[in-house]
Amino acid sequence: MHIVEAIIEIPMGSRNKYEVNHRTGKIKLDRVLYSAAYYPVEYGYIDNTLSLDGDQLDILVFTTAGTFPGCYMDCKIIGGMDMIDSGEEDTKIIAVNAHDPRYMDMSCLADIAPHYLKELQNFFSTYKSLQHQVTEVIGFFDEEEAWKRICQSRERYLNWLNGDTEIKSNL
Numbered sequence: 174m175h176i177v178e179a180i181i182e183i184p185m186g187s188r189n190k191y192e193v194n195h196r197t198g199k200i201k202l203d204r205v206l207y208s209a210a211y212y213p214v215e216y217g218y219i220d221n222t223l224s225l226d227g228d229q230l231d232i233l234v235f236t237t238a239g240t241f242p243g244c245y246m247d248c249k250i251i252g253g254m255d256m257i258d259s260g261e262e263d264t265k266i267i268a269v270n271a272h273d274p275r276y277m278d279m280s281c282l283a284d285i286a287p288h289y290l291k292e293l294q295n296f297f298s299t300y301k302s303l304q305h306q307v308t309e310v311i312g313f314f315d316e317e318e319a320w321k322r323i324c325q326s327r328e329r330y331l332n333w334l335n336g337d338t339e340i341k342s343n344l
Contacts, residue, residue, distance in 0.1 A: 174280060175250040175320045176271055179232045183216040184239035191242045193218075195229075195344045200242045207303035213292045215240060219266065222326035223333055226261050227341040230326040233293065235285065236270035247271040252282035253319040255311040256297055265297070266319050281316055 182191045182200070188211050192203040215236055218229035234248050248268035256263045269276035269285075279285060294310045301308050333340040 175316065175323075177219050177232070177248055177250060177266075177268070177323065179215070179217045179234055179246050179248045179268065180220055181215050181217040181234070181240050181244040181246060182242055183212050184241055184244075185212050185214050185216075185236070186239050187212050193243070206300060208300055210296055210300050213289075213296050215246070215270075217246075219323060219326070221330050222323065223330040223340065223342060223344070224264055224326050225341070226258075226263055227343040229330075229344070230264065230266060230323060232266040232268055234268050234270055235276050235279075235289070236273050237275050249277070249280070250316050250319050250323070251279055251284065252316050253314045253322065254293065254297070255314065257307075257309045257311065258301075259306050259308070264322055266323060267293075267313075282313055 182193055188206045190203045190206065191200050193200055215234035217232050219232050220229065222230035224230045232248060234246060240246065249271045250266060250268050252267045254265045254267060256265065267282065269279050271277060282290065297308055298310050329340055333342050
């Protein structure tokens with residue numbers, strides 16, 4: 174079992190896409206979704222990580238009720254999802270709220286109702302279509318692969334902090 178602290182940018186049920194400015198710490202409304210869809214889970218990032226797309230590593234968190242932008246949450250890693258967003262690889266770590274009694278006993282993707290995973294796949298496959306941007310969900314991976322990718326993204330972040338100019342960063 175692996176627990177990480179997530180910083181929530183977008184609460185579940187929202188159509189607003191918020192972004193944290195990592196230089197100022199301010200939370201800005203980046204855009205409103207063009208579609209009638211809303212985020213089906215909490216959407217945030219794992220601090221002190223750097224994914225291949227140059228942003229902090231994304232995390233999707235199942236919980237009973239939505240929180241708020243900037244909320245810190247302990248999350249139990251249960252897997253992840255690979256996708257392509259506007260031609261770039263994009264990894265999403267999937268987790269559950271470690272303190273929600275409805276989810277805290279879950280430890281892998283198989284513990285989540287299959288329909289919830291279909292909702293995730295559908296949302297991330299279509300949420301930018303009215304903007305004429307292509308997104309594609311490639312598939313899911315297990316909690317050990319998710320932990321491996323978290324560790325790799327932490328190492329990438331440390332290398333970037335230490336001046337590795339080969340690493341892409343949007344921070």
